[in-house]
Amino acid sequence: MIDIHSHILPEVDDGSKNAEQSFEMLNDAVNQGITDIILTPHYRVDYLNDGEKIRKKFADFKASVAERGINVSLYLGQEIFVFYDMAESLKSGKLLSLNDSKYVLVEFSPEYSMDIPETVYMIKTNGFIPIVAHLCRYHYADIETAREIKELGGLIQLNAGAFCDTWKRRRKAFGYIKEGLVDFIASDVHFGRDNNMEKAYRIVSKKFGTAVADKLFTENAERILNKQK
Numbered sequence: 001m002i003d004i005h006s007h008i009l010p011e012v013d014d015g016s017k018n019a020e021q022s023f024e025m026l027n028d029a030v031n032q033g034i035t036d037i038i039l040t041p042h043y044r045v046d047y048l049n050d051g052e053k054i055r056k057k058f059a060d061f062k063a064s065v066a067e068r069g070i071n072v073s074l075y076l077g078q079e080i081f082v083f084y085d086m087a088e089s090l091k092s093g094k095l096l097s098l099n100d101s102k103y104v105l106v107e108f109s110p111e112y113s114m115d116i117p118e119t120v121y122m123i124k125t126n127g128f129i130p131i132v133a134h135l136c137r138y139h140y141a142d143i144e145t146a147r148e149i150k151e152l153g154g155l156i157q158l159n160a161g162a163f164c165d166t167w168k169r170r171r172k173a174f175g176y177i178k179e180g181l182v183d184f185i186a187s188d189v190h191f192g193r194d195n196n197m198e199k200a201y202r203i204v205s206k207k208f209g210t211a212v213a214d215k216l217f218t219e220n221a222e223r224i225l226n227k228q229k
């Protein structure tokens with residue numbers, strides 16, 4: 001599996017306090033069957049991580065992971081809380097896309113309603129491909145919102161945890177897959193929170209078959225690693 005959303009890079013957000021916690025998360029990911037991980041530190045008011053700082057941290061961390069002999073390929077990106085002129089920051093390199101591709105992982109408020117399709121349209125017209133992070137988290141988003149996102153050229157990511165949650169939440173996540181609206185399932189792992197990828201893969205493949213599960217957990221993400229559109 002390929003995990004496109006994770007908070008494993010140490011000391012940059014609420015994901016990991018130190019390298020030891022990060023190594024623990026990586027070992028767990030490897031045990032779950034994950035071979036490639038994009039590290040996506042937050043960019044939002046409480047974590048204003050700019051691209052240059054993150055790149056440096058990433059280079060150091062990658063070297064220490066290799067030294068530890070943990071067998072996983074790491075890539076860099078960011079999870080960006082959307083704001084008005086974020087496209088300019090992406091173009092200038094102040095903010096990072098996923099693995100320097102055209103794909104950008106974006107998040108919205110789980111508390112107050114935001115216009116997700118409008119933002120997708122703005123990012124798309126600036127030449128990037130927005131991936132809406134953990135759509136299930138937004139109480140104001142539903143199947144219609146998801147359809148609009150897809151029609152505008154946006155992509156949708158769900159958290160593996162959504163499939164390991166209460167029946168009601170699980171049913172909502174299944175509904176998005178059933179309608180063919182989901183592109184990626186990822187862990188969004190933080191230290192102290194379960195990774196859930198292996199369990200979610202089993203649940204999704206049992207319900208929709210391995211061909212669908214493989215697309216959502218691996219194949220679609222290969223396009224990001226290969227920088228394909």
Ligand SMILES: [Fe+2]
Nearest residue numbers: 005007079188
């Ligand atoms: Fe996240």
